[in-house]
Amino acid sequence: MDSSNPGTTVLLALLSVLLIVWFFRSKRPQYGRLPPAPPALPIVGNMFQMNIKAPHKSLIKLNKQYGPVFTLWFGSTPVVVLCGFATLKEGLIERGYDFSGRYLVPILQKISAGYGIGFSNGERWKQLRRFSLSTLKNFGMGKRSIEERIQEEAQFLVTAIRNKQEIPFNPDFLMRCAVSNNICSIVFGERFEYEDERFLTLMERAEGISRALSKPGVQIYNNFPKIMDFLPGPHQKIFQNIAGLKTFVNQMIQSHRDSLRKDFPRDYIDSFLNKMDEEKHNPNSEFTDENLLMSVVNLFLAGTETTSTTLQWAIQILVKYPHIQERIYQEICEVIGSCRRPSIEDRAKMPYTDAVIHEIQRYIDLVPMNLPRMATKDVEFRGYLIPKGTLVITLLSSALKATSHWETPESFNPNHFLDENGCFKKSESFMAFSAGKRMCLGASLARMELFLFLTTLLQNFVFNSVIDQKDIDISPAASGIVVIPHVYEFCAISR
Known part of the structure; x- marks a missing residue:
């Protein structure tokens, strides 16, 4: 066919229009009365309208144009986006059950297959969450006993930093080790020395997974998983690190099986094994080997990466603004x-x-798009119909x-959490741990860790920059599921 023929050109244009019309007509009926959406292309949807390096910023822009509830198309998959405090409060809290499902985008499906507390749904999720909340509390989460563990680990961290002898170093790794040991003590029943080879490998895998999940390659994988499975890239490194992490956890589970004393559970794994034995004759039990493995992986990664990454951001911000660091130290001197x-x-x-810690969490916006949710039923929401199973x-x-x-949303400003008398001021729109039924399981642990680690570090050290403070970039180095900071070296000067 000669494409230079005007008739041929018109025919091709007509076929293209028909293809677009067919695409939308074939999709709309089965997806109900979806919220408004920007124009989308066949096959790729709205992919080219997204900033793959910072997708949440693209959604903020679309929010201004299409309102607090709108639709995007990831390929042929509709995605409903909820924006703004009022909408999030309604969706996550007031209508919490309606949006309490976990949508497994392709990379999460491949990692978890729907097992584990973080990526399960329905009865499986209910059983695992109820058990995990109870078990974590039994082993001290939110109580004095876990506070003492954090205090002890903070002293190990101080010793490790002091051994650097005020030579410039990147504190990220040591902070990751310290934070991880807290969740390890709950899940595995032990802490690890920072030089332990198994622990070093574990920390490398955790960091690798976190950084890779924040790179653009993951967005591409989620759009074209069958193709990307055959191509090299950072997504392949994620799967390798997950496989290595699962191997380690399986070894820990087997070790627990071999030494289990049913009347004296030492940690989360022991408690789960006991629950498996209790329900071994229940055909509907979700306490299985697969759910044990993935629940431990979920708890380990979430308990390690989110808080340690927040502390990494905290040190950078406090070095950039030394007057804030000094003011915290003065408060430490007065109170402690x-x-x-x-x-x-x-x-x-x-x-x-307290205000600075909250402002750090607000400013860094660690998980800007939250983990993907799913409508658990056909949901009537603000005049739209969001079908069951929608992302x-x-x-x-x-x-x-x-x-x-x-007042200054794009600037770091502790006054956001202080009233006119200098007292701490709460804000409903502070949703750093999400909200509602799938709010972060370890929020109470994370709050304790952030306060105790940061105050212990600033009680013992002044953190100074190797470069000019003005050159420290506190914008994200990468943005995806988690927002990752740039890497710097600092000097920790003993007080």
Whole structure:
């Protein structure tokens, strides 16, 4: 066929229009009354309208044009986006069950196959979450016993940093080790020395998974998984690291089986094994080997990466703004002193420190798009019909950076959490841990860790920059599921 013929050109154009019309007509009926959407292309949908290096920023822009509830097409898959504090509050809290499902995008499906507390749905998720919350509390989460573990680990971290002898170093690895040991003590029943070869490998795998999940290659994989499975790239490294992590966890589970004493469970794994034995004759039990493996992997990664990454951001921000670092130290001197270990009880007497920690979490916007949600049934929401099984993005960034709720949303400003009298001020739109039925399982642990680690570090050290403070870039180095900071070296000067 001669494409230079005007008739041929018109025919091709007509076929293209018909293809587009067919695409939308074939999709709309089965997807109900979806919210408004920007124009999409066949096959690729709205992919070319997304900033793959910072997809949440693209969603913020579309929010301004299409309102607080709109639709995107990832290929032929519709995605409903909820934006703004009021919409998120309605969707996550007031209508919490409706959007409590976990949508498994292709990379999460390949990693988990729907097993484990983080990536399960329905009755499986209910059983695992109920059990995990109870078990984590039994082993100290939110209680004095876990506070003492964190205090002890903070001292190990101080010793490791002091051994650097004020020579410039990147503190990220040591902080990751310290944070990870807290969740390891709950899940595995032990902590690891920072030089332990198994632990070093574990930390490398955890960091590799976190960084790879924040790179553009993951977005491409989710759009074309069958093709990407055959191609090299960072997504392949994720699968390798996950496989290595699963091997380690399986070894720990087998070790626990060999030494299990049913009347004296030592940790989460022992408790899960006991539950498996209790329900071995229940055909509907979700306490299986697959769910044990993935639940431990979920808890380990979430308990290691989110808090350690927040601490990495914290040190960078406090080095960039030394007057804030100094003001926290003055509050430490007034309330705690130089000898006593910081405790959780001190937080209520340290409003400025508490405000800085909250502002760090708000400003860095660690998980801007939340983990993907799913409509658990056909949902009537603000005049639209969102069918059961639809992928839903709850854009936490739109609450944490809302101009209507924060005086300077794009700037680091601890005054966002202080009233006119200098007292700590809560904000409903602070959704750093998400909200509702699938709110972060370890939120209470993370809050304790952030306060105790940061105050212990600043009680013992002044953190200084190797480069000019003005050159420290506190914008993200990568943005995906998690927002990753740039890498710098600092000097930790003993006080």
